[in-house]
Every structure is written in C-alpha cells, then in structure tokens.
Amino acid sequence: MESIASRLQTTRQRIHRAYSAAGRGEPDAETLLAVSKTQPATAVREALAAGQHAFGENYVQEALAKIEALAELRPQLVWHLIGPLQSNKTRPVAEAFDWVHSVDRLKIAQRLAEQRPAWLPPLNICLQVNVDGGSSKSGVAPGEALALARAVADLPGERLRLRGLMSIPEPVPAAAGPAAQRAPHRALRELYDALRAHGLALDTLSMGMSADLEAAIAEGATLVRVGTAVFGERTARAVQQAR
Ligand SMILES: *Cc1c(COP(=O)(O)O)cnc(C)c1O
Numbered sequence: 001m002e003s004i005a006s007r008l009q010t011t012r013q014r015i016h017r018a019y020s021a022a023g024r025g026e027p028d029a030e031t032l033l034a035v036s037k038t039q040p041a042t043a044v045r046e047a048l049a050a051g052q053h054a055f056g057e058n059y060v061q062e063a064l065a066k067i068e069a070l071a072e073l074r075p076q077l078v079w080h081l082i083g084p085l086q087s088n089k090t091r092p093v094a095e096a097f098d099w100v101h102s103v104d105r106l107k108i109a110q111r112l113a114e115q116r117p118a119w120l121p122p123l124n125i126c127l128q129v130n131v132d133g134g135s136s137k138s139g140v141a142p143g144e145a146l147a148l149a150r151a152v153a154d155l156p157g158e159r160l161r162l163r164g165l166m167s168i169p170e171p172v173p174a175a176a177g178p179a180a181q182r183a184p185h186r187a188l189r190e191l192y193d194a195l196r197a198h199g200l201a202l203d204t205l206s207m208g209m210s211a212d213l214e215a216a217i218a219e220g221a222t223l224v225r226v227g228t229a230v231f232g233e234r235t236a237r238a239v240q241q242a243r
Pocket residue numbers: 035037058082083168209210211225226227228229
C-alpha cells in the first residue's frame with residue numbers, strides 16, 4: 001500500500017502543476033486541506049509527520065473524538081468542519097474547530113458567534129453556496145449569498161471571521177472535458193469576485209476535491225479539499241461508522 005507521505009507528495013505536485021498551468025505562482029501552506037473523515041487518528045498523525053497541518057472533517061461526532069484523541073498535538077493542527085452543521089451541534093463545533101466551511105444560514109452563524117469562546121481566536125467561516133441549484137442540497141442560493149455574507153460579517157462581538165465561499169457541486173466526470181469540469185467552479189469564483197467587489201474582505205475560495213482539483217485551481221480555488229488522493233479510498237464500512 002502506498003504511504004500517506006507519498007500520496008501527500010503526489011497531491012502537492014498536482015497542486016503545484018495546476019498553479020503553474022494557471023499562471024498563479026506558488027500555492028501556500030493553506031492551499032491543501034487534507035480531508036480525514038472516516039480515517040483514524042493514526043492517519044492524521046502520519047500526515048502531520050509528513051508536514052500536513054490542516055485537516056477537514058464531515059461528521060461532528062467523529063471529528064470531536066479525533067480532535068480529543070489528538071489533543072496533545074492540538075497546537076500543530078488546524079481543524080476545518082466541511083460537513084453539514086445542525087443548530088444543536090454548534091456549541092462543540094464553536095469550541096473545537098478553527099474553521100467552518102458549511103455555514104448556509106444566518107441562524108447557524110449567530111449561534112457560532114455566541115458560542116465561540118472568548119479565549120480562542122475568531123472562528124473562520126466560509127459560506128456554502130449551492131452553485132448548481134439542486135433543491136435537495138445544502139448551501140445558500142447564489143442570489144442570496146451577498147445578503148447572508150453581509151449579515152455574517154456584521155454579527156457583533158467579532159467572534160467570527162468571514163473568509164470566503166465553499167461549494168460541493170455535483171461531480172463532473174473527467175471524460176466530460178476540462179471546460180465542463182470547470183463550469184461549477186467558475187460560477188463560485190464569479191460570485192466570490194462579485195462579493196469582493198461589494199466590499200467584503202474575502203480571501204478563501206474553497207472548491208475542488210481529489211477528482212477535480214486541477215479544474216478548481218484553474219478557476220481560482222485557494223483551498224482544495226482532498227480526501228481520497230491523500231488517504232486512499234474510504235471503505236463503505238468506515239463511512240457508515242463515521243455517520
Ligand atoms: C469527502 C469530501 C471531500 C473530499 O473528497 P475526495 O473525493 O475524497 O477528495 C471534500 N469536500 C467535502 C465537503 C467532502 O465531504
């Protein structure tokens with residue numbers, strides 16, 4: 001089996017090449033978010049030993065157990081919640097994470113702002129946008145993103161820091177061609193540009209996964225969320241257990 005260190009190296013090379021191909025210079029330490037959902041704490045340790053500090057988790061309970069198991073390494077780790085967040089789970093998330101990418105309504109942001117402990121730095125927030133319009137999907141509608149962004153940026157107390165936008169579009173197979181793979185990423189980037197033009201100080205565009213990180217970087221992604229390419233396939237059993 002290929003080691004996590006070697007998979008990480010391959011993934012970093014892909015990111016580097018995509019940045020060069022897009023004429024974007026060098027990626028930085030924040031560009032790769034290693035998605036460790038369903039992976040054991042030992043896998044996170046292994047990735048950390050190979051120089052990876054930022055990890056993304058989907059399931060709150062699983063993540064909290066892992067963060068706890070790795071408590072002695074906490075200063076070296078940056079934990080991002082990228083999965084759905086229900087309002088009854090906001091408190092432990094506000095207390096344990098550094099970032100939340102999946103904020104799609106004001107109520108969740110208000111709760112996170114109220115519950116973020118005063119001794120921690122502000123919680124970094126991305127708004128999840130439903131770029132391809134599936135009605136069953138989470139994410140704010142693109143037409144409502146500006147109003148939500150303003151409301152989140154204006155929350156009192158400075159316990160949140162609005163950083164950018166995130167999306168999880170329907171995967172477009174590589175066989176459909178690069179233009180088709182880029183389309184949903186372009187939609188999010190255009191929205192991001194529009195929000196910045198309205199004066200919102202955003203610096204994070206969270207889009208692209210193992211299968212399409214090149215397309216996302218070509219469209220301006222500043223953070224790609226990569227699970228399979230870093231840790232290997234997730235087994236159905238592991239996914240079942242993590243939920
Ligand atoms: C699982 C997941 C990823 C990573 O997906 P891979 O295809 O394994 O790279 C990225 N973002 C979100 C929101 C996810 O749930």
